[in-house]
Amino acid sequence: MPKPIADAAALELGVDRSSPVPLYYQLSQQLEAAIEQGRLAPGSLLGNEIELAARLGLSRPTVRQAIQTLVDKGLVVRRRGVGTQVVHSQVRRPLELSSLYDDLEAAGQRPATRVLRNTVVPATGPVAAAFGIPEGTEVHLVERMRSAHDEPMALLRNHLPAGLVDLSTERLETTGLYRMMRVAGITLHSARQTVGARLAATEEAAQLAEPEGAPLLTMERTTYDDTGRAVEFGSHVYRASRYSFDFQLLVP
Known part of the structure; x- marks a missing residue:
C-alpha cells in the first residue's frame, strides 16, 4: 500500500527565486x-x-x-x-576503500545480505595471480546478494586466503566483509580497482530484477593490508539503474 503523501514543509523544500539556477x-x-x-x-x-x-x-x-x-x-x-x-534512490558510491554494506548503511539505505555460496575452492588463474599463490591452491569463496530497501543492488563475489577470517554465513548476512576483517585484526591499507560495464546475462539479470541484457556496472578489486599482503580479491556487478561511482579528480 502506498505511503502517506510527503509533507513539503517537513522536507524543508523551497526555491531561491533570485538564483540563476532554474x-x-x-x-x-x-x-x-x-x-x-x-x-x-x-x-x-x-x-x-x-x-x-x-x-x-x-x-x-x-x-x-x-x-x-x-x-x-x-x-x-x-x-x-x-x-x-x-520508487527507489540511486546509490552513489565514492571510489575509496570502503565496503558496499558500510556505504549503504551510512546512506540510510537499510542494507541486507543473502549468502549464495560460502565454501573453499581451488584458486583460478586470476585469483592465484592476485594472491601470489600457485593456481589450484585452496581459497575461500563467498558469493552474496546485497539489497537495499528490499531491492537487489549487487552480486558480490569475493575470494580470501583460506583461514584468514572466520566467514560464518550468519555473520556474513548481518554485517559487511570489511568490518569482519577489521574485527579479526586485519588493517586494510590500499587496493587496486578496475571499474567497467557489460550487459546482464540471463541468470544474473533474474537475480538482480533486471531484464536480460540490461547494463551492469562491474568492479574488480584486490585489497591489501598494512603489510602489503593481498587479503581479498573481489569481482562484483551492480545494477546500473540503481548504482553509480563518484570520482574526485585533482589537477596534477
Whole structure:
C-alpha cells in the first residue's frame, strides 16, 4: 500500500527565486536529495502536480518539469489514480576503500545480505595471480546478494586466503566483509580497482530484477593490508539503474 503523501514543509523544500539556477532544477535536486537520504522512502507519494505546486508556491509547469527529471532518472513513477510515487534512490558510491554494506548503511539505505555460496575452492588463474599463490591452491569463496530497501543492488563475489577470517554465513548476512576483517585484526591499507560495464546475462539479470541484457556496472578489486599482503580479491556487478561511482579528480 502506498505511503502517506510527503509533507513539503517537513522536507524543508523551497526555491531561491533570485538564483540563476532554474526553479524546476532547484526543486528536482532537493527532491532527489530527500530520496537519496531516505527522507522520502520508496513508496512515498508526492501528491499530484497541482497540490505540490500550491504547497510550494510554484507554477504547475515548473513542478511538472521537476518531477519529469526524477521520472527520467528512474527515481519516481507516475501512477494513474495514485499520483507520483517514489520508487527507489540511486546509490552513489565514492571510489575509496570502503565496503558496499558500510556505504549503504551510512546512506540510510537499510542494507541486507543473502549468502549464495560460502565454501573453499581451488584458486583460478586470476585469483592465484592476485594472491601470489600457485593456481589450484585452496581459497575461500563467498558469493552474496546485497539489497537495499528490499531491492537487489549487487552480486558480490569475493575470494580470501583460506583461514584468514572466520566467514560464518550468519555473520556474513548481518554485517559487511570489511568490518569482519577489521574485527579479526586485519588493517586494510590500499587496493587496486578496475571499474567497467557489460550487459546482464540471463541468470544474473533474474537475480538482480533486471531484464536480460540490461547494463551492469562491474568492479574488480584486490585489497591489501598494512603489510602489503593481498587479503581479498573481489569481482562484483551492480545494477546500473540503481548504482553509480563518484570520482574526485585533482589537477596534477
